[in-house]
Amino acid sequence: MILKASQRGGGQDLAVHLMRMDDNEHVKLHELRGFASDNLKGAFKEAEAISQGTKCQQYLFSLSLSPPEDARVSVEDFENTIGRIEDRLGLKDQPRAIVFHEKEGRRHAHCVWSRIDADTMTAKQMSFYKTKLMSVSRDLYLEHGWKMPRGLENAAERNPTNFTLAEWQQAKRQGMDPRWLKTALQDCWKRSDNQTSFEGALQDRGFFLAKGDKRGFVVLDHQGEVYSLPKMLDLKTKEVRGRLGDGDKLKSVDQTKAVIGERMTSSIRRHVDESRQEFQRRATAIAQKKAEMTEAHRKARADAEGRQAVQWEAETRERAARLPTGLRGLWHRITGQYQEVRLSNELEAKDTALRHSQERQQLIDAQRNERAVLQFDFKQLRSAQAKQLLELREDVGRYLKFTRPKDQSQTLARDVSLGLRLER
Known part of the structure; x- marks a missing residue:
């Protein structure tokens, strides 16, 4: 745990x-x-x-x-x-x-x-x-x-792809799995030994190295989203500088965004959007099933709690009726019978509480088993989407790496030849 x-x-x-x-x-x-x-x-x-x-x-x-x-x-x-x-x-x-x-x-x-x-x-x-x-x-x-x-x-x-809440939210805004993001950047780091080789490895994956604020290193993806490199690598800034140098010759974030904007054609953007839209369409269908299942499960739990509350109240009244009052109750106290009945009631109440607890746990376990089937489908969808986006990003990376913005005719020709459109 x-x-x-x-x-x-x-x-x-x-x-x-x-x-x-x-x-x-x-x-x-x-x-x-x-x-x-x-x-x-x-x-x-x-x-x-x-x-x-x-x-x-x-x-x-x-x-x-x-x-x-x-x-x-x-x-x-x-x-x-x-x-x-x-x-x-x-x-x-x-x-x-x-x-x-x-x-x-x-x-x-x-x-x-x-x-x-x-x-x-x-x-x-x-x-x-x-x-x-x-x-x-x-x-x-x-x-x-x-x-x-x-x-x-x-x-x-420890798992090097662990992430903070902020990192998770940032990656989710870009429609990607944060685990894949960290894995991709850490793999680029392992494959390189200096700034030049690291930049090449990054561009193969559709990322760009830039100089951030306070002389720090950042990475931008093809949409211009900025990520702190030391955080993604789980390293200290001093360790990153040890391999990449001071980064004075790197472009700023704004300059790098401008370069990306020049190279990203509407066709490339459309291919990325198509992949996300297909994932969203399929995810929406599963989300609808999830919402219906959640509503049914909540109702079942509420109904069970209502039945248990009625049972508890009825059994409590029944136990209370067993305790005599008045002169008879006084006689039962003198003879010790009152304590015996009271002890029996307490044991019975504990048995009822235990039974209700077990019933609630059985219902929760049964619903979780039903929910697990739907969750498996969603995990399969996420895995397929991650693989699809990985392949697409690698294509985008190669495209951006070799594109020269001065020659727009070659840009368009290469865009067609890469065959980036996703198969449905």
């Missing part, structure tokens, strides 16, 4: 993010402990108000718990893991909120604690929490028999 955490403020923004239904297929506020409010915004507002009596700005500790994609983790397992983490990080008995999310067939949880100890009006120290969480994460992979990510076994072997 991957555990990612951060200390933060901005409780209201976090509450909105955690309860977003447009970005998740299913959202459930599972628990609010230690708060007077019955909703997430109110709970985090309480935490913020208490923090005003301290100097703490990051009054929340936010944790995400993400099991492997195919794992079936029960609510109890999530709760036990959260309890273990509380003990390791010194957050036991602190007010907390637990939210479950499901997106693209994957289920994960978020737990947010208030760091403020109301008795001492001090913030809980979160020293070395990343190291402690990594230790817990390794233990969970071993205990459940999950395949452990290489980066978790050895930090030196």
Whole structure:
């Protein structure tokens, strides 16, 4: 189970993010402990108000718990893991909120604690929490028999195509898989040993090297989108300069965009757009199926919760009726029969709660199995699109590399001869 955490403020923004239904297929506020409010915004507002009596700005500790994609983790397992983490990080008995999310067939949880100890009006120290969480994460992979990510076994072997949220969003705006983007640029870096060979490798993939602000290196794609080279390579700027030099002779971003604009003909742009439109058409059909499935699944869960609520209320009334009142109730207390009935009721209530929990988990697992079939289709579509765009970008790269803007007749002839139009 991957555990990612951060200390933060901005409780209201976090509450909105955690309860977003447009970005998740299913959202459930599972628990609010230690708060007077019955909703997430109110709970985090309480935490913020208490923090005003301290100097703490990051009054929340936010944790995400993400099991492997195919794992079936029960609510109890999530709760036990959260309890273990509380003990390791010194957050036991602190007010907390637990939210479950499901997106693209994957289920994960978020737990947010208030760091403020109301008795001492001090913030809980979160020293070395990343190291402690990594230790817990390794233990969970071993205990459940999950395949452990290489980066978790050895930090030196972490996946080089991991990306930040900003990198993901930037790549998605351009209609590409961010993993492919990083892989492509890192492959160009491995194939080169100086600036000239690196620029050639980049242009083979449809990228251009340029000089960014503050003497940094950036890469532009054929649409003029700018990417930080050190970030894409997961290297320090000093390491990049060690191979490429100071970059003083490189064109600026604006100059490079002008070059790309001169070489990109309407025909080339049309081929790229056609590929994206075909992907969008097919993706829209799958998205429609996803929306219909999500609506049906939400209704099924709501109906199940309604039935369980009715059952719980009926059984609670039945258990309450077993407890005698008046003189008979007094006699039962004297003879000890009252405690026996009460204990029997408590055990029965626990059995009902367990049965309801198991029913909810069975429904969730069945729906996730159904959702996995649709997700497989979408992954296949993404893979085919990535392969298609890769081939197209390589063609665009070769075209841009050899195009000379001064000779427009050769430009048009080469555009026809490359045969870039996608097969349908």
